[in-house]
Amino acid sequence: MKILTGSQIKEADQYTIKNEPIDSIALMERASNAIAQWVCENIDKTISLLFLVGKGNNGGDGLAVARILFHAGYDCLVCMLTDKEDELSEECRYNLERLPKYVRFDSPSLRRFSIVRFSDLEPDAIIIDALLGSGVKGDLREPLSEIIDQVNGLPNKVISVDLPSGMKTEFGNAGQSIIKAGVTLTLEFPKLAMLLPEAGEYCGDIKILPIGLSKDFIDKAITEYHYITNDLIKGIVRKRDKFAHKGIYGHALLICGSRGMSGAAVLCAGAALRSGCGLVTVHLPQLERFSLQAIYPSAMTSLDNDDCFSELPENLDNYSAIGIGCGLGKAPRTIKTFELLLKSSTKPMVIDADALNILADNYELRQFVPEGSILTPHPGELKRLVGEWKDEQEKILLVRELAANLKSVIIVKGAHTMVCLPGGNCYFNSTGNSGMAKGGSGDVLTGYVTGLLARGYNNWQAAILGVYIHGLAGDRASVRYGLEAMNSKDLIDELTLDIK
Ligand SMILES: NC(=O)C1=CN([C@@H]2O[C@H](COP(=O)(O)OP(=O)(O)OC[C@H]3O[C@@H](n4cnc5c(N)ncnc54)[C@H](O)[C@@H]3O)[C@@H](O)[C@H]2O)[C@H](O)CC1
């Protein structure tokens, strides 16, 4: 799914109105029906709803939703930022006029609603936030930031319409006053800012509600940002050949583990064995091999006589992809052997953890990273590779530069893991959860992505497929064990390419 900018969405809006038999009021009604339907399906009618309504079209949505839900039997209280009609957008004014007179209504010129109403609010009442959407510009003017701070101090659950109010659609959200939503019902597309660590947490759960913007416009729209959805994955996944034999599905080599770090090798191998590749060999210190062989007898081993990576595996040409880094350590002889590996093999690599740190400390090695590889840094490792960034925009620029220079894919791990391609396109993951923020999750990803590369997917396919299925495995594990109890080993058995 494409992620369009706020201004592109505005254009899509205008294009739809011009080229399809729908006017802006009807489009707003369509959006509001989608929002109201979500509320009806998810919120009990005994819960009162407080609508906070701004002056623009986000406010217009809020008023239309209040009308629809009032008719559906909800107790609705509407509080408007202003009652001066000439300050309202045309669509907002239209929907204010259509608000049934029985809906309880308040506005600041009568009483300061932020103070009066918030103290009266039942603790289980839900706030529908329709103050500001994609039209916010510059720093917030009062009383908005004051209201937002007050709402954020309340115990009540908040549902934001389109965007948590105060959030800008792309960049520049650090340190801003933004509504902290439990759920954000966003229209047609996720907005880039929702997926970035700067302010993404303000959205709570993100639900994307289609409102039928022009398909023609969306198909033609140019963007470098994409959202990884089930449909995209379905287009990548390959069928397994009925007459397959292990020789045609590649051989993954995993170079991981060092003294006392055999767990990383076990996790990595277990994940690679779920990828569909024909063979998995793990190169690890010979004294560390026992747990791997006991837990995953399907994996083969290539034994290093040292207690860290210090000998190249034999017959490197036999492997179709190499994963390196998990639990590897940074012993000087490991650095030397990694250098030798980079100079001896042109097979695509998945480079993780200590292997990334070695690349960060030894700049001159970067030129030997095989084209078509994948690097999987978390933000700390990324900083070591590209230096500090002042904001998210600069971070993305630096990642793009790295991907282009190495002619490789960069997977920046996080809540919405970003997969950056050498051409500059960035794909944000839609699966996964905070229960995955635990030791070993990265080892599972590295093993799985290496397996997919060996299986025959190219680097961007393996990266996109890998992060999506890895996140899905996390979602399945969270259903089984809960966010706290789930751990990285649980992910392995949930790594399935069974995409509906
Ligand atoms: N295509 C779609 O997705 C549709 C979206 N809809 C909704 O429309 C809003 C966008 O509406 P717009 O009128 O352009 O902007 P807002 O309502 O978000 O805000 C305008 C409003 O806010 C004031 N304002 C702007 N910046 C500031 C500031 N820094 N401080 C204070 N006040 C500010 C401005 O003066 C205006 O009064 C979108 O999010 C959807 O909710 C439609 O329903 C149709 C389809």
Ligand SMILES: [K+]
């Ligand atoms: K909003």
